[in-house]
Amino acid sequence: MTESNASQVHDAEAGHGHAHEDHGGIGKYLVVFVALCVLTGMSFFTYSDYWPFHEEKHITWAFMMAVSCTKAMLVVMFFMHLLWEANWKWVFTVPASCMSIFLVLMLVPDIGMRQNNGYGWYSFDRLKYTAAPLSEEEKGKLKKDVEEDIGQEHKPLVSPSH
Numbered sequence: 001m002t003e004s005n006a007s008q009v010h011d012a013e014a015g016h017g018h019a020h021e022d023h024g025g026i027g028k029y030l031v032v033f034v035a036l037c038v039l040t041g042m043s044f045f046t047y048s049d050y051w052p053f054h055e056e057k058h059i060t061w062a063f064m065m066a067v068s069c070t071k072a073m074l075v076v077m078f079f080m081h082l083l084w085e086a087n088w089k090w091v092f093t094v095p096a097s098c099m100s101i102f103l104v105l106m107l108v109p110d111i112g113m114r115q116n117n118g119y120g121w122y123s124f125d126r127l128k129y130t131a132a133p134l135s136e137e138e139k140g141k142l143k144k145d146v147e148e149d150i151g152q153e154h155k156p157l158v159s160p161s162h
Contacts, residue, residue: 032078039071124149 045051046060053059077083082093124145134142 029078032074035074036071039067039074043067 043064046053046064051060053063082089128142128146
């Protein structure tokens with residue numbers, strides 16, 4: 001058996017049935033690069049004056065998520081070579097995707113309850129340190145509440161060590 005035949009037999013037995021030449025030339029990667037640049041331009045388009053959905057933030061967010069997922073898919077498929085991998089890639093991809101979706105769905109209510117959005121409100125202590133600008137009326141009320149709060153005795157959150 002010649003050396004090249006032995007290498008082909010080894011590749012067939014080891015499951016290395018494809019070589020890197022099968023992935024296409026540099027042209028395919030340039031097309032993906034151009035697609036990524038176009039998708040990035042689409043993301044920046046949402047901040048331009050020509051974007052018709054400035055008032056509908058949910059449409060903008062959905063569009064940005066679709067563009068981001070498309071870009072991630074292109075990177076994973078071509079630059080990480082998963083397009084040419086065997087079917088075992090699904091063993092890792094599907095459970096990780098399910099866990100990611102589960103995590104997002106579990107965090108959405110928590111994050112949604114942190115804002116004054118009709119579903120949840122800031123506590124007084126959280127509102128005290130928020131970075132959002134307050135109106136003059138709110139500033140006066142907050143100052144009054146803080147002055148009242150300072151007059152009360154406070155217990156330390158952590159007891160002194162000695």
